[in-house]
Amino acid sequence: MSRTAADVVIIGAGIHGCSTALHCALRGMSVVLLEKDHAGRHASGVNAGGVRQLARHVAEIPLSLHSMAIWRRVADLVDDDCGFVSDGQILVAETEEELAAYRKRVEDLRLRGFTHEEMIDGDELRRLAPAIAESCPGGVVSRQDGAAIPFRATQAFKRKAVSLGVDLREGVRVTGVRADGGRWVVETPDGAIVAPKVVNAAGAWAGRLAESLGEPVPVEAIAPMLMITGRVEPFIRPVVILRGRKLSFKQFANGTVLIGGGHLGRAFPDENRTELDWAKLAQSARTVWELFPIMRSATIVRAWAGIEARMSDDLPVFGPSARHDGLFHQFGFSAHGFQLGPGAGAVMAELVATGSTNVPIDGLRIQRFQA
Template identity: 70%
Template sequence: MTTRVDAIVVGGGIHGCSTALHLCLAGMKPVLIEKDYAGRHASGVNAGGVRQLMRHVPEIPLSIRSMGIWERIGELLDDDCSFESHGQVLVAEDEGELATCRARVAELNALGFTHEELIDAAELRRLVPAVAETCPGGVVSRRDGAANPAQATTAFRRKAEQLGATVREGMAATNVRQHDGLWHVDVGSDSYAAPVLVNAAGAWAGRIAADLGEPVPVETVAPMLMITSRVPHFIDPVVILRGRKLSFKQFANGTVLIGGGHLATPDQDRNETVLDWRSLAVSARTVFELFPVMRNATIMRAWAGIEARTRDDLPVFGPSARHKGLYHQFGFSLHGFQLGPGAGAVMAELIVNGGTQTRVGDLGIERFGSYTV
């Protein structure tokens, strides 16, 4: 039996759940299909950074839109998602990196963006007192912060279901096809049909796009994270480095979460990852060098999530270049968590209104090739 719904959303990460919720707020009744459970992969196991800092210019408008939602997330979800706004700081380790920071901020200011602010050594030490004395400054985005990724993704899923979304977890969407103006998707022995299909399937979304004739240069990656034993409180903002690939934050209980873009080996078909302990050691060593307070800490646990990275590190976001009623929302390339709330709101606007005031045109799938509608 086929169930008719207003929209089919494939993928239960924060993006799929946010889109389902915002479609409900727009008066639609979608079905959300997740082969595992909401937040099983990238959305539930990332570092939780709510970051406008150092984003690629084409995604800054979406990031700014999303930040406004994060700042009132409790009103939207009846759950604060453990969101805290202590800012995010990019530390320049030498004068060369500081010069790069200065040029970056000048570029953004020329484009009309003011959320990134160049800081000198004194302001850096005020914000991050424990940083090594050799660091000459950096960049701060003061509204940024962090949230609990699993809590946030679950909250979006729960609210969407409360507002009328049908949530199907534990079985994959299969046999995606278009017939008589409707998209059809099978879930086990059940089928759903809708005029709208949103491909938000994360690391699996590239396969869906390719099967529908819109291949994208996307790879499956597994960014690694680790958490330390407790150390005395020494930092409030989230700290990132660019030269040596590092991000970290300290929790209220004293533990420190360390990431940095180093990758595990993913097995997409088995939902498994194999950690690269040598790369994890590099990240740990970098933290210990910059922050002497960390030198007696112990690594307690490490893990990785599976997600998709595009060739240009920008998401594939917006309507299909080939099929009516198909929308893509994937390839967030290790930095999609903060974008989730805003991306869902914008996607709902594209679907319901046919357009949005948030500038996302440079994120479309058509940048990867020519397709005929």
Template identity: 65%
Template structure:
């Protein structure tokens, strides 16, 4: 890139990896979640000097506490091309970040409890095939039981994406961070961005702790706080702050390998190799983003527990040992904002993943690097433009 900036800040500000004093970044990434770390990695792979600013610590919020689903299954049709491309990166994730991220590919399954639900799943398969995608297929009762022997007898079939799976979120995000640092990226943690301004071809980013950083390009990966960054450049968005809940059980004997959801209910269900079972699916607690905390809604936790009771009789004696919720951003149309600003040059957005952004992390970083270093990307991102909310 033709221009460089300067970075400076108080020596007392927490940082990780090499220090930022004297570092002149080409790009500042706001937000140290998976998408911010992925953008930093892909840019660093192309020789771009990157500084990541994180208000807390890397993977503090949604990127570190989500269910870890790596799924193409059930994606919004606009996301499907990105999800398919990202899955190719997941299946060689060790080559990308020098860590397998705990990724296991045993497939993901969406169970139908009625023939009507199964018909709806088949319609989904037909829709994807018409668009040229064949990764989803329906299966009947017998094959469902072969894949998930513990499923309840009343289930009639399922939708399957066989290359899907799951990974460990915290480990994954830190793998991207470590590899980015190894390639020259710098991270400054413990300082929330308070002001973003542009003058003379340089962005100035200021933090609550008095840090002041400059670079020609900025990437907004600020998650549930990204709307505040966008608003400063005249791009207000109707971002909703949500708190998806999860719970985990005590260890039970191994009985399932695929990740299981349900066509007619909210569920994400998987068992770890150590026997514990993770139960989620997007039911929400309460998020207080200005206080950096969440509160569980136990009435909703019980809804997920009831779903598991109905679909997996083997789990009726299991003990839930912990529940929690992360802080995430949801957009009204349930798909993220990805791409260049509509009001300012050299500003890019990647946020609002609406509780299903983990699998997209590797490809969103690559797309961001494509846009910054080449001006375009080979993947269709028009549906994700921030300007769709302008009206």
């Protein structure tokens, strides 16, 4: 029988909601996890699967490092390795000017105590990625980074959470959230659930919930696009990313190559759908053509896009509400939240259970948008 009361209600069953539910259950809390579609339907199931600490905003790095420690033992946590491989990620510089900017960043990170990013010259770049164009002078590597399979990972976190007693309700839309004394009432077509704590992990729809509770933030729904090719002879193991020209590039063990990087289609969140922008996909294909000559005979077999939430500053809203006791926000991961999911769930569960965390999250709190 479905619960009508719980210790915490979590809205949204992407990898963040599922991870938070799992970690709350591990702390002995009763949890109701609500999802209007199915777990991993949007951002968590359709992203590129990058598991990277590389090239993150300084405000995100502590959470990213915390999450990477969980990725390294993810099979012990959720009884599935989630397809996680750790072959490194490389941020490639296409010009000497880019390389100089990256060097300045790495030096700054060293001064802050972060050592996961390492400068590499052209020789080391081509040792790690032999097929890359000779014109690239070097880059930055994070050797412990890698990739996983997004839908598989989300389902693994979901299954483990359910096995620990989480009451997951898929296909159930939240129609309202209101405070009632010292508790929250979460309304659904199937009835209300009452809880002292609520976590807003509703992805591209989370901004509406925050606004309805008096905490509007600058968030928009976006549709990052991805392509995958037919099989190509194995030629690269690390994930390669570009910043000047948008690209994320990963070859799987079966030879297929995933091409992403941030080019956007069109998102229609009210209709639960996306549309591809074929001209921008062609730009991605051209970038691959120029950077990896070995790919010039490859065939694109499929392209897709998912709906994600992007904040105006590209940083997530993460932490307690600035206005309401018992309300927590966990959304707006701006197309780079997959790697953060395991760690964010653990930290959010800690916040829900204890009200505090030792992981620095001050730069991610919703208060930054209050004027």
